Amino acid sequence: MRHLTTFRYIDAVVKAGSIRGAAESLAITSTALNRRILAIEDELGVPIFERLPHGVRLSSAGELLIHHIRNQMSDMERVRSQIADLSGVRRGHVSIACSQALLPYFLPMEISLYRKEHPNVTFGVHVRDREAAERALVDHTADIAIVFEPVRLADFMTLMRVFQPVYVVMGRDHPLAAKDVLRLSDCLAYPIALPTAPYGVRHLIDMALLTASVRVEPVIESDSFEFLRNHAVAENILSFQIPIGLSEQTSTGELVSRPLDRRDVPAGVLYMGQLKGRTLPVAAARFAAQLSASLAAKFEVS
Amino acid sequence: MRHLTTFRYIDAVVKAGSIRGAAESLAITSTALNRRILAIEDELGVPIFERLPHGVRLSSAGELLIHHIRNQMSDMERVRSQIADLSGVRRGHVSIACSQALLPYFLPMEISLYRKEHPNVTFGVHVRDREAAERALVDHTADIAIVFEPVRLADFMTLMRVFQPVYVVMGRDHPLAAKDVLRLSDCLAYPIALPTAPYGVRHLIDMALLTASVRVEPVIESDSFEFLRNHAVAENILSFQIPIGLSEQTSTGELVSRPLDRRDVPAGVLYMGQLKGRTLPVAAARFAAQLSASLAAKFEVS
DNA sequence: CAGACCGCTGCAAAAAATGCAGCAGGAGGA
DNA sequence: TCCTCCTGCTGCATTTTTTGCAGCGGTCTG
Known part of the structure; x- marks a missing residue:
């Protein structure tokens, strides 16, 4: 233009x-x-x-x-995509800022599902912590942000909110795999791997340990969920994850996951949202709608 | 630009x-x-x-x-005025779409009050019925709309809402001037002047008459509140008005006003608002804030 | 103190926007 | 039916705007 x-x-x-x-x-x-x-x-x-x-x-x-400039530019982009939408084919680009947990299964599935219907829509997926994700919305680097747990609501408009209870991930042969629901105290007897500080799951567990006034010394700490998950197989260790990061067929493979009792560790909340006051391009808006529906179908709405 | x-x-x-x-x-x-x-x-x-x-x-x-174009243009205008605001003097233009009732006292007072502080701000006042006022917001002809009674809330964002009970306006010597509060039935005994159909006051009175299943034959009908008010002096006739259209010193002049009992005729609601989703220019935003304060101080907030 | 980087300006070339005259085509009236 | 009027549109010459080149003065760094 x-x-x-x-x-x-x-x-x-x-x-x-x-x-x-x-x-x-x-x-x-x-x-x-x-x-x-x-x-x-x-x-x-x-x-x-x-x-x-x-x-x-x-x-x-x-x-x-x-x-103003950034608003103008992305609003123009939105208008263009709306106009393109008018003539049949949906084109456009959807940029997403999200936390790691979305990467392994959820987003790939959702995006491929969407692209099956609209092959001309391209996607950008950027891993950001909740603060950076919010900044990405503000400077229009991202259309949609999906972040775990607390959001400063300054410029963030929530589109969907689901509970994400904490699951324990372990090798199939781990003694705890026998139980259906685990208590936090069950876990403390075994070696544990934890995500590093700023991440949502870690925060929840830290809070739980604090109120229980227990301390835990993680054997492994990493900022990569993927590494933690893989390590849980390699060495028979406990790791933690939220269900959105877990395949629905988890229990058939090497790994099994068991929910933690919500009395011990409260469920976190996963937020999907956009920049407040912005009208999303058609493609992004429709994808957000699909995400809302999927999240609502798969998880408990907060 | x-x-x-x-x-x-x-x-x-x-x-x-x-x-x-x-x-x-x-x-x-x-x-x-x-x-x-x-x-x-x-x-x-x-x-x-x-x-x-x-x-x-x-x-x-x-x-x-x-x-998009109209949004861009007025948003650019807003940015300009914000930038101008940065360097001290507030400049800008505030465009208002409102019903007649605001013209005689309320808006002149408010605008002169505002301009006393910010002499570089200019104003535009356009008389519109509620539908046209809402259209004016949509096509950015007006920044602020002040309308009486029902608003289709499609693009309208309410900033303030006050009750406007119906008052009877009459000459000082009218027999009813002796009473403090009038019943609708009191009025029916005397010749009456009414605004023509589409206006808020008329609507309220029509509704009241309908539920009371009485009919009234107005002696005078006019779409000009000013004419009705003046005529109430000339010929000793009853007219109706809402308080925002009445000077606070009404009772000292030729005209007196007396409230109608709210059991007979419910109070109307006056809405002040702007286009939904729009960020007003500084001047308009500050003026709207002043209006909100004034309305809240002078009338009962709905 | 030299080199690298910065923003800025005079002048000429390149590019874009504008105006003039004129074309084709539909609507409405005689 | 013809004629007139108004419409949007186009080729070409002119004007206006934008761009690039070369060079100036300044600040910071090694």
């Missing part, structure tokens, strides 16, 4: 932190870029950037503007 | 209904305008306008686009 060129340029400058740098990434001269910026500053009557010896930084007026 | 020129042009074409017509009102050639439209249609890959023998009309893609 030609009329947004200046905006695209400004966005690039903000991202690059310097005019010359942005000019290069845009494959134009710094002159042209510089002139466009001077022009728009002239129009606004106020500098958009503070000139520093080693580049530029947004002024407060610039902050206001870049916000 | 240069980058919105094409959008401004398109908006003009939509309003004019023809390219040549719009070109004239924009003081450019039809060629230039026509080319810009062809260019953007080319960019979108879809015609924005249906070509009719006597001009053009928006296609369904165009409807989508014009919506």
Whole structure:
């Protein structure tokens, strides 16, 4: 869209932190870029950037503007996709920021399901913690965010919320595999692997241990759920996971999962949402609707 | 703002209904305008306008686009005013769509109060019935709408809501002026002036008469509240009005007003609101806040 | 103190937008 | 039916805008 060129340029400058740098990434001269910026500053009557010896930084007026710019750009994108939708084929791109737990089964299944119906829609999946996910929504890097547990509700609009009780994951032969529901105290007798601090599951377990005033020394700590899961097979160790990260056929393979008693560890809540006040492009909106339905069908709605 | 020129042009074409017509009102050639439209249609890959023998009309893609365009334009305006606000002086323009009842005292007082603090803010006041007021919000002709009684809540976001009981307005010497609160039946004995059908007060009274299964033959009907009020002085006749249309010093002049018993005629509700999902420019937002405060101070909040 | 990086400007070339004149085509009136 | 009027659209010359090149002055770093 030609009329947004200046905006695209400004966005690039903000991202690059310097005019010359942005000019290069845009494959134009710094002159042209510089002139466009001077022009728009002239129009606004106020500098958009503070000139520093080693580049530029947004002024407060610039902050206001870049916000508007990003809104404009993604809203234009939405309009385009709505118009394309009018002529039959659904095209577009859906960008998702989510926590690790969505990666192994849930998102791949959902995305392939969606793409079966709309092959022209492309997807981007980015692993982010809840804070970064929210930031991704704000700067329009992501259309949809799916995060586990607490969300600062500043710019986040919840579309769906499901409970995610904590499951214990272990090798098939583990002694605890015999039980249907595990108590936290059952687990403490065995070696345990835990995700590192900032993650939702760890937080829940930490809280539970705190109220039970027990301490646990994890044998393994990792920020990769995949590693933890795999390690639970390799060494016969207990790991923890939420059901969305577990295949529905878990119990047929090497791994089995058993729920923890919810009296010991309360269920976490998984949030799916978008940027507050934004109208999603058709593709993203429809995919979000599909996710809502799936989440509601598979889990207990919070 | 240069980058919105094409959008401004398109908006003009939509309003004019023809390219040549719009070109004239924009003081450019039809060629230039026509080319810009062809260019953007080319960019979108879809015609924005249906070509009719006597001009053009928006296609369904165009409807989508014009919506976006109007949002963009007024959002840009908002950003500009926010930026201007940054450098101290508040500038801007507030456009209000409201019913007649606001004209005699309320809005003049509120606007002059606001302009005393921010002399660079200009105002536009447009009399609209509730339907037209809502339309004005949608096409961004108005920032704020103040309407009496029922609102279709499709695009309307209520900011404040106050009760407006119906008052009887009459000359100082009217026999009923002796009473403090009037029953509807008291009034029926005297000649009555009523606003014409679509207005809120008339609707309330009609409903009341309907449930009381009485009929009234108004001596005077008018769509001008000002005329009705003035006529109540000239000929000693009963007229009806809501308190927001009545000066606070009414009772000291030629006219007196007495509330109708709310058992007979229920209080109407006055709504102040804006377009749903829109962020108002600073000036409009602050004025709306002032209105909210004033309404809440002077009337019973609904 | 030299080198690298920055933003900015004068001038010429390239690109885009505009205006003029004129075309085809449908609507409405005589 | 013809004629007029209004419509959107196009080729070409002109004007306006944007871009690129080269170069200036400045700050920070090694």
